[in-house]
Amino acid sequence: MESVDYLISGEVLISSPDVDPIPRGAVAIRGDTIVAAGPLSELVRRFVAQRTIDRPAGLILPGLINAHTHAAMVLFRGLADDLPLKTWLEDHIFPAEARLTPELVRLGTELACAEMIRCGTTGLVDMYLFEDTVASVIDRVGLRAWLGEGIFDFPSPAFSSGEEALRETERMMEKWRGHPRITITVDPHTPYTCRPELLRRSLEVAEANDALIVIHVAETEWEVEEAMMHHGCSPVRYLDRLSLLGERLLAIHCVNLTEDDISLLAQRKARVVHCPESNLKLGSGIAPVPQLLDAGIIVALGTDGAASNNDLDLLSEMDTAAKLAKGLKRDPTLISASDALSMATTWAARALHREDLGCLRGGARADLVVVDLDQVHLRPCYNPVSLLVYAARSGDVQDVMVAGSMLMEDRRLTTIDEGRLLKDLHKIES
Numbered sequence: 001m002e003s004v005d006y007l008i009s010g011e012v013l014i015s016s017p018d019v020d021p022i023p024r025g026a027v028a029i030r031g032d033t034i035v036a037a038g039p040l041s042e043l044v045r046r047f048v049a050q051r052t053i054d055r056p057a058g059l060i061l062p063g064l065i066n067a068h069t070h071a072a073m074v075l076f077r078g079l080a081d082d083l084p085l086k087t088w089l090e091d092h093i094f095p096a097e098a099r100l101t102p103e104l105v106r107l108g109t110e111l112a113c114a115e116m117i118r119c120g121t122t123g124l125v126d127m128y129l130f131e132d133t134v135a136s137v138i139d140r141v142g143l144r145a146w147l148g149e150g151i152f153d154f155p156s157p158a159f160s161s162g163e164e165a166l167r168e169t170e171r172m173m174e175k176w177r178g179h180p181r182i183t184i185t186v187d188p189h190t191p192y193t194c195r196p197e198l199l200r201r202s203l204e205v206a207e208a209n210d211a212l213i214v215i216h217v218a219e220t221e222w223e224v225e226e227a228m229m230h231h232g233c234s235p236v237r238y239l240d241r242l243s244l245l246g247e248r249l250l251a252i253h254c255v256n257l258t259e260d261d262i263s264l265l266a267q268r269k270a271r272v273v274h275c276p277e278s279n280l281k282l283g284s285g286i287a288p289v290p291q292l293l294d295a296g297i298i299v300a301l302g303t304d305g306a307a308s309n310n311d312l313d314l315l316s317e318m319d320t321a322a323k324l325a326k327g328l329k330r331d332p333t334l335i336s337a338s339d340a341l342s343m344a345t346t347w348a349a350r351a352l353h354r355e356d357l358g359c360l361r362g363g364a365r366a367d368l369v370v371v372d373l374d375q376v377h378l379r380p381c382y383n384p385v386s387l388l389v390y391a392a393r394s395g396d397v398q399d400v401m402v403a404g405s406m407l408m409e410d411r412r413l414t415t416i417d418e419g420r421l422l423k424d425l426h427k428i429e430s
């Protein structure tokens with residue numbers, strides 16, 4: 001018998017959205033890695049575990065990856081709603097952010113982490129300010145994360161210039177290099193808030209460090225008009241002219257695209273992150289996800305920040321992503337439940353160049369979630385993927401493991417003191 005740290009078993013196991021679920025499945029884990037995933041009857045014959053967690057009504061699935069957020073923006077949840085993006089950003093969010101301090105970012109990030117863990121999220125791609133503070137929260141809380149300091153032409157509350165934010169990015173890369181869960185990215189905010197020179201410098205830093213570039217692109221019609229006026233082409237083509245379009249680029253939103261943009265994104269193998277609820281709420285439009293997938297583009301899913309969503313719940317985001325495409329094109333076959341789950345798991349992992357994430361198999365990282373199916377809204381269980389995408393709610397998530405450590409066990413967070421966190425929140429509300 002082989003010894004492992006954990007044997008986690010449930011009613012059913014989804015090892016990957018494109019593989020048949022395994023009834024009475026289990027996962028064996030040693031350190032931060034999955035040793036095997038399969039039928040419990042086979043695993044109990046092979047492994048002896050230090051700890052066994054059996055959830056007879058549990059649906060075990062790969063941890064969800066939120067491929068775009070601004071975690072600490074939970075502090076601005078509901079601050080300004082029902083406004084156009086430009087007004088919302090320039091008249092409300094930027095002034096509120098001007099008052100941000102590392103302490104507030106620490107508090108907001110911890111609050112966001114608690115919310116995300118409760119929704120079954122094990123990984124996040126975060127672009128924000130004072131990102132080194134975000135990294136220290138993530139380090140302590142135990143989530144997996146790709147983190148980038150927001151880079152702008154104008155002074156941000158954290159840095160007086162884009163060049164300084166880039167230097168901070170390089171410093172963070174040195175500091176966090178080799179961390180098992182934290183990866184630093186290069187995050188120019190948008191093509192219109194960064195000069196061409198700053199975008200070129202961002203690319204240089206990314207290439208020198210083999211890092212991903214995260215940028216908001218083609219979010220609104222206004223942005224496309226601006227690009228046409230200033231550069232004579234679409235934001236996507238503009239980024240291509242600057243050589244930014246490529247495998248290391250995570251293009252966030254991609255709502256307003258031409259056919260030419262879609263072929264260019266596909267040709268250059270850029271990754272797209274779909275944030276449907278934020279795009280709907282800001283009235284930006286709807287990204288052409290079925291066309292992107294048809295073109296062979298890898299699409300991941302994100303919530304965006306809680307100021308434009310207004311939650312960080314990937315379960316409801318999957319539901320929205322699936323239904324939105326169907327309703328828009330009057331075709332219920334578009335974006336299946338399995339596609340929606342792929343966007344939050346396997347496709348997100350591919351977008352991040354991490355094939356060891358997003359699925360439960362031997363050799364993959366031990367990032368997993370257990371959903372408690374013994375709920376009136378989750379029975380009967382004909383198709384666990386359908387239940388997860390169309391019926392499950394964040395309160396149904398029972399356990400969350402990241403890199404072999406339990407961050408939530410039987411609905412209790414193990415690394416965050418929620419009572420203390422809420423008390424700290426009340427202090428800033430008053």
Ligand SMILES: [Zn+2]
Nearest residue numbers: 070216304305
């Ligand atoms: Zn965003």
